[in-house]
Structure formats: structure tokens, C-alpha cells
Amino acid sequence: MRQLVAILFADMTGYTALMQENEQLARLKRKRLKEVLEPGIAQFNGKILQHYGDGSLSIFTSAIQAVRCAIDIQKQLQQDPKVDLRIGIHTGDVTVDDDGIYGDGVNLASRIESLAVPGGVFISEKVFDEVKNQEDISTRELGYFELKNVKLPVRVFAIANAGLAVPGRNELQGKTRQPQNRLAVLPFVNMSADPENEYFSDGITEELLNALTKVEGLQVISRTSSFAFKGKNDDIRDIAIRLNVDKILEGSVRKSGNRVRITAQLINAADGYHLWSENYDRNLTDIFEVQDEISGIIANKLRENLAATRPSTIKTSAHNIDAYTHYLKGLHYWNRLTPADAHKAIECFEQAVALEPDYAQAYAMIAGVHSYLGSTGQMLPQKAFDIVQRYAAKALQLDDTVAEGYVAKASSLLFFEWKWKQAYEALQTALRLNPAVTSAYQMLAYYYILTGEKGKAIQIMEEAVQLDPLSTIANQYLGNVYIFGERYDDAIRQADKMLEMNPQMRISIELKAWSMGLKGDWAEALRLFEEVHRLTNHPLKGLMGVGYASAMLGQKEKAIDCIRKIELRQREDPDTVLDGDLAGVWYAIGDWDKAFHHINECIRKHTPPVNFFLEYPTFKALKKDPRYQELMKTQAVHNR
Structure with missing residues (x-):
């Protein structure tokens, strides 16, 4: 019988070694573990399915009860005779029968338990979503981990209630494969007296991101997630945990008259150690030549440190600073995900191409935003996709390496022309040019749903969220494909994640409403839909x-x-x-x-x-x- 359960693995550490040193003490501790474990599991309405050597596997119908049980067990085992126990908890859809329990969730819970430390309780992100609002349960994020036989990195949390062991991430090194050659480029800080120079510091970051995505062997977190930390003073190690990176590039820009000073430093995220740091002083005779020069130097320096081999190609995205300013404003509105903001974004991008008629990236974005309006019913498809086709073609005519141009072209082929194979080929080209362009992943997910491969649609969007973990667009689309795959609890978790960032985000409330309704609670769905209508x-x-x-x-x-x-x-x-x-x-x-x-x-x-x-x-x-x-x-x- 298949059911959704919380799976709790508990394992006594050092038992084999203790048996060799002091068999009597080892047996005493195992007896004590059993005396605490069995009534404790029962008290919180759990069920022990299996004892194995010095460990056990239990299931609960409630993740909250499973965590409370784990806390209670660990506190009891701190008393003499103390028993060092690791506990890992995950929720998953499993099959339970007379012969045992089966499913991917069992393997994941086991891996999380093996990652845990004696006296600690580690939980998956799914369990965290269930317990995060419980006043009697405290948590601390440990970040993403590459676990054995688990394809995607797993976000892990430690229960941080008093009396429980809560390690730092560095204490877990060696127990799992750490992320390698995953880089976040934080927005360079504007140190100039003139706040208008903010667009110059943003431009430096943009050029670096574009250049570094082309460095072989390097995974670069997408712009949306990197820019989520703009203007904040978060600890580098906390940022690395949230973005699942092992290195961070940060810097600052100070412009005065005809001179500019740019400082850049590459940081090892685990310990905050500066791998290198340099200052660049230049004349500001041409703002974009300076950007390209600095981008190229830093990209080459990173290539040395990260052992990547393919050279990156730096291309000037614009020459006119006013055009570039309008382009950056367009991106700002585009990322806000409302039809009204989409129209504002188009205005900004059109101002950019009016000032610079050869601005390929801006043409591609105009095409992309019109595709959104045409595919969501906000604009007549014939009118919208006529613009998409013309502007995507113009972008690729000007620069056939602009990945967003191929994404826009694919959107017309998928949404309007209904030529799916050609769309797929355009998307493959886009991802070859820029593996970090998450909009291509969204189009691919759409393609896989059209061709009846919903599992692949979910997989491709989970990969997109790994590349851009704080992107509202990528997270929203992942929630949608979860619904297509009838994984409603996962869709609700995605909606809740986005509503934490913005409680009035209409598309996220709507996502949660459909998920609740399709689970059978249409009354709660109606309440949420009415809130969408009000907003x-x-x-x-x-x-x-x-x-x-x-x-x-x-x-x-x-x-x-x-x-x-x-x-x-x-x-x-x-x-x-x-x-x-x-x-x-x-x-x-x-x-x-x-x-x-x-x-x-x-x-x-x-x-x-x-x-x-x-x-x-x-x-x-x-x-x-x-x-x-x-x-x-x-x-x-x-x-x-």
C-alpha cells in the first residue's frame, strides 16, 4: 500500500568498536536505546518497522510528531548511560507491506541519517517545511549536500533545540561530496558618491556572469539568485549555504571623475578564506571597454583557480550607457512577474533599442516578454507572436550567440506555431550557449509536458532551481509542473516557499489554491482564489x-x-x-x-x-x- 509518511532512521554510533573494547557496556547501551526508542516511538504515534543491529527504521503519519519524538529520544539518551545516536528524518511517498518499506524516500532518509552527528537530528527540506512554524521546534540550515545515490543536491537542516548537537557545516566535511566549482557572483557594491553609478556596478556584475557561464567546468548561479543579496550584509558562509556554492566572487566599484577603481575577491565559502584579491585602477574613457577588460581579467583568474579549460568570450552587450540603464530597469520589472510590470519592462527594453539599434540582448528580451503576454492570454496571440518572431530574428541576426534569442524563438514555435521538434532544437542551442539561462529550462519543461513526459518536465525544472534557487519564476514553474505530475504536496511546498518571500504574490497563492483543490479541499481553494481576485x-x-x-x-x-x-x-x-x-x-x-x-x-x-x-x-x-x-x-x- 502506497502512503505518504515521515521516515525516521536512528543509528547508534560507535557500537561495533565498543563491542570490541567493552562488550558488556555495548550491550547495556543497546538495551537502553531499545528501552527509550520503543515507548518513545509509540508515544508519538509512530511505528517501528525494522530493527537492524544498532539501528531502527520507523514511520509516522505526521512529520511534526516524528521530529518531536526525535527530540524527546535524544534528550533522554543524554542521561547516563549516555547513548550516541544519529537520527535522520524525511517525508516521502512509499510502499509499505508485510515484507518492508520501499521507495526513494527511504533511501534519502537513510542518507540524511548517515550525514547526522551523534546527539543530532537532521531533517530534509520537506520535513523543515512542515515544522518551521512550530514554536517548540528550532532549526538551523546546514545547506545543500551531494548524497550517495541521490541525483540532485539535498537541502538539509539540523534541529537546534536545547540539548541537541548542532554542527557547523565544516564539521561534516568528508561525510559527503561538497559542491565543486559552483560559483555565485554577488552584485558589486557601488562605493561612489553618486548613486547613479549603481548601474555601472550592476553592469560589471552582469558582464562577469555572462563571461563566466562560458567557462568550462564552472557552474554559475543565475543572476536572479545572486541579485537577491543586493544591498544586504549576509555572512558569506550563509549565502553559500543558501545558493549551494563553494566559491563566491564579490567586489566593489568606486568611480570618481574620469577614474574608476574596481576591487574583486574570490572567496572560499567554507571558511571565508580569500583565494585572491586585486584592485584595478583605470581611466574611464569608455565605460564598456573597462567592463570588458575587467571581466576578461577576472574570468581568466578564475579559470586558473578553478582548473577550467575552455576560454570565455567577452562580448560587449551595449555601448550606450543610457541604453544599458534602460535594459537593467527592464530586467528589474520583468522579474516582478505581473502583466503590468511586463509592460513596463517592454517600455524599458524599447527605450534601450531606440538609443542603441544594434542591442541584440534587448531585442531578445522584448521578444521574451511578448511571448509571456501572448501565451498567458494577456495579449492576442497573433499580435504578440508576430512581435516575438520579428524581434527574436532581429536579435539572432545581430548576434547568434544570444541564448535568450533562441529561447524566444522556441517560445513562438511551442506556443503559437506548434512546431515542437524545431522548438526543442532551438532550446538545445540556447543551453549550449548559456547553461544558466533558466528560461530555456522552463520551455523544455513545457515541451516535455506536450510530449507526455511529465517526469522529465519535473526533473528539468528541479535542475533549473538548482541553478537559480531564489528565482521566483523558476520556483513557480517547478510548482506548476509538480501539479502536472499530480505531486500536490510538493507544489504546496513550492508555493509556501515563494509566499515567504512575498506573501501577496498572486501566482503563488493561485498555485497553492489549485494544489489544495486538487487534493480535495475546494473550500480552502476557494478562499485562496478569492484572495487572488482581491489582489x-x-x-x-x-x-x-x-x-x-x-x-x-x-x-x-x-x-x-x-x-x-x-x-x-x-x-x-x-x-x-x-x-x-x-x-x-x-x-x-x-x-x-x-x-x-x-x-x-x-x-x-x-x-x-x-x-x-x-x-x-x-x-x-x-x-x-x-x-x-x-x-x-x-x-x-x-x-x-
């Missing part, structure tokens, strides 16, 4: 979820009212395409004729491939209708 500050926006959840709760009149408002908005704003929203609410009401009408309207208007949004679990029952198979035949024609 739009518009009577006609954000109503699809409200209508769907209302219908699922039998509130048909309320659902119909949502439909009428969506239709009114469609009439008032003909540039939007809301047939997908209407199809969803009519489907939830049970009127499949009207649902199929609006699905066919999506096809007629060339909105993103219908078989993409029909893969969303909300439409699961629709696949039984013969009209669904006819639709799939229509879509398959475009899979070329």
Missing part, C-alpha cells in the same frame, strides 16, 4: 479559479456569475483571450458542450497548444469524451 484590484480579473472552485462546491450561481464577468472583460478588452478560463469554469459546472466550444475557440485563435492545458489535472475526466481524441488528432498535425 488584482479589478472586479473582472482573477475569476477563473473562483468560478472553478465554486462549481466544485456546488455553488453553480456563483460560478455562472464568474463566467458572465469573464465574458464582460473579454468584450471590454478584446486584446485578451479568455476562452481557456471559460472552458475551465464550464467544465467544472458540468456543461462539457460549452467547455469544448471554448477549447475549439482556443484552437481557432491559436492560443498555446490545447493539449498542454488539457494535461492539467483539472481536466482529467474530459479525456473520456470522444471529442477529446478528435482534438488530439488536430493538435498532432502541428507536432512537426
Whole structure:
């Protein structure tokens, strides 16, 4: 029988050695462990499935209870005769039968226990998400670890309640493979008197990131996550833990008149040791030549320290400082993830190309933002993707090494032209040019859902979050593909992670609402959807979820009212395409004729491939209708 459980591994340390030295004491301690363990597990509603030598495997229906049990056990075992015990806890979907327990979660819990220290309780990020708001449970993050037979790095926490052992990360070296050649480039600090020079210091960081992603053997954390620490004074070791890096490059810029001084230092994250540090004094005759020169010097220096071999190619991204300023402002708005901010981003990028007509990167970003608007119904697809195609082609004509140009091209091929194979090839080119461009991972996940490979979609987005762990876009998309894979608890954890950063982020509240509803709690989903609607500050926006959840709760009149408002908005704003929203609410009401009408309207208007949004679990029952198979035949024609 498959079930979601908290898995607790406990293992007595030094037992074999103690048996050789003092067999009587070893047996006494094992007896004491059993006397504490068995009633303790039972007290917190757990169940011991297996005793093995000097350890045990137990399961709990509640992660909170599992952690409280572990704390209680460790505190008891600190008393004489003291028993040195390691405990590791993880939650996972497992199979439990008479012969034992099976599943990836069991292996991961075992690996976390082996990482732990005597007297300590280590937990996975999934368990942390369950216990972080419990007043009686304290935690300390230890960072990401490469664990044996676990593909992706695992984020681990220690329970930090009084009386428990809480090691520093450096104390765990040798127990696991540490990240190697993973680098974060923190935003260079503007030390100039003029705050306007902020854009120059940001530009230095941008050029370094672009150059260093091309250094073979080096993994560079993406811009979004690095810039999350801008203006903050976090400890280097804490930053390294959050970003799962072993080295950090930081620096400062001081500009005065026609002179500029740039300081850069490469730091070993584990101990804060400076691997090297240099100052560069230059004349500021050409701001971008200085950027390129410094970027090249630092990239070469890093190559020496990191034993990477492929030379990086530094290309000037712009020549006009005002154009570059507008470009940086455009990135700022783009990363805020709202339709209104997307339009502001477009304005900034257009100002950049007006000042510098050969600005390839800015053309690529204009294409990328229009793709977002066209694929989400915020703009007529025909109009949006005409711009995407023209601007992506212009970007690649100017510079065929701009990865974002290939991503924008792929978005048109996926969302509008429905040429999936060509889209896949464009995305592979983008990732070859820049492995850190996480938007390419999002497009690949979309491609894998279209081709029925949801497991690959999840895998590719988990890799994207490793590259850009603090990116709201990457984390949001990972949450969405978890829903496609019907992993609703994982999707809720992703939503909660983003809501910690911004409690009013509408897309994250919506992600949580769909996850709660699909788990069966449509009442809580409706409450969350109504909050999304309130945050739009518009009577006609954000109503699809409200209508769907209302219908699922039998509130048909309320659902119909949502439909009428969506239709009114469609009439008032003909540039939007809301047939997908209407199809969803009519489907939830049970009127499949009207649902199929609006699905066919999506096809007629060339909105993103219908078989993409029909893969969303909300439409699961629709696949039984013969009209669904006819639709799939229509879509398959475009899979070329």
C-alpha cells in the first residue's frame, strides 16, 4: 500500500568498536536505546518497522510528531548511560507491506541519517517545511549536500533545540561530496558618491556572469539568485549555504571623475578564506571597454583557480550607457512577474533599442516578454507572436550567440506555431550557449509536458532551481509542473516557499489554491482564489479559479456569475483571450458542450497548444469524451 509518511532512521554510533573494547557496556547501551526508542516511538504515534543491529527504521503519519519524538529520544539518551545516536528524518511517498518499506524516500532518509552527528537530528527540506512554524521546534540550515545515490543536491537542516548537537557545516566535511566549482557572483557594491553609478556596478556584475557561464567546468548561479543579496550584509558562509556554492566572487566599484577603481575577491565559502584579491585602477574613457577588460581579467583568474579549460568570450552587450540603464530597469520589472510590470519592462527594453539599434540582448528580451503576454492570454496571440518572431530574428541576426534569442524563438514555435521538434532544437542551442539561462529550462519543461513526459518536465525544472534557487519564476514553474505530475504536496511546498518571500504574490497563492483543490479541499481553494481576485484590484480579473472552485462546491450561481464577468472583460478588452478560463469554469459546472466550444475557440485563435492545458489535472475526466481524441488528432498535425 502506497502512503505518504515521515521516515525516521536512528543509528547508534560507535557500537561495533565498543563491542570490541567493552562488550558488556555495548550491550547495556543497546538495551537502553531499545528501552527509550520503543515507548518513545509509540508515544508519538509512530511505528517501528525494522530493527537492524544498532539501528531502527520507523514511520509516522505526521512529520511534526516524528521530529518531536526525535527530540524527546535524544534528550533522554543524554542521561547516563549516555547513548550516541544519529537520527535522520524525511517525508516521502512509499510502499509499505508485510515484507518492508520501499521507495526513494527511504533511501534519502537513510542518507540524511548517515550525514547526522551523534546527539543530532537532521531533517530534509520537506520535513523543515512542515515544522518551521512550530514554536517548540528550532532549526538551523546546514545547506545543500551531494548524497550517495541521490541525483540532485539535498537541502538539509539540523534541529537546534536545547540539548541537541548542532554542527557547523565544516564539521561534516568528508561525510559527503561538497559542491565543486559552483560559483555565485554577488552584485558589486557601488562605493561612489553618486548613486547613479549603481548601474555601472550592476553592469560589471552582469558582464562577469555572462563571461563566466562560458567557462568550462564552472557552474554559475543565475543572476536572479545572486541579485537577491543586493544591498544586504549576509555572512558569506550563509549565502553559500543558501545558493549551494563553494566559491563566491564579490567586489566593489568606486568611480570618481574620469577614474574608476574596481576591487574583486574570490572567496572560499567554507571558511571565508580569500583565494585572491586585486584592485584595478583605470581611466574611464569608455565605460564598456573597462567592463570588458575587467571581466576578461577576472574570468581568466578564475579559470586558473578553478582548473577550467575552455576560454570565455567577452562580448560587449551595449555601448550606450543610457541604453544599458534602460535594459537593467527592464530586467528589474520583468522579474516582478505581473502583466503590468511586463509592460513596463517592454517600455524599458524599447527605450534601450531606440538609443542603441544594434542591442541584440534587448531585442531578445522584448521578444521574451511578448511571448509571456501572448501565451498567458494577456495579449492576442497573433499580435504578440508576430512581435516575438520579428524581434527574436532581429536579435539572432545581430548576434547568434544570444541564448535568450533562441529561447524566444522556441517560445513562438511551442506556443503559437506548434512546431515542437524545431522548438526543442532551438532550446538545445540556447543551453549550449548559456547553461544558466533558466528560461530555456522552463520551455523544455513545457515541451516535455506536450510530449507526455511529465517526469522529465519535473526533473528539468528541479535542475533549473538548482541553478537559480531564489528565482521566483523558476520556483513557480517547478510548482506548476509538480501539479502536472499530480505531486500536490510538493507544489504546496513550492508555493509556501515563494509566499515567504512575498506573501501577496498572486501566482503563488493561485498555485497553492489549485494544489489544495486538487487534493480535495475546494473550500480552502476557494478562499485562496478569492484572495487572488482581491489582489488584482479589478472586479473582472482573477475569476477563473473562483468560478472553478465554486462549481466544485456546488455553488453553480456563483460560478455562472464568474463566467458572465469573464465574458464582460473579454468584450471590454478584446486584446485578451479568455476562452481557456471559460472552458475551465464550464467544465467544472458540468456543461462539457460549452467547455469544448471554448477549447475549439482556443484552437481557432491559436492560443498555446490545447493539449498542454488539457494535461492539467483539472481536466482529467474530459479525456473520456470522444471529442477529446478528435482534438488530439488536430493538435498532432502541428507536432512537426
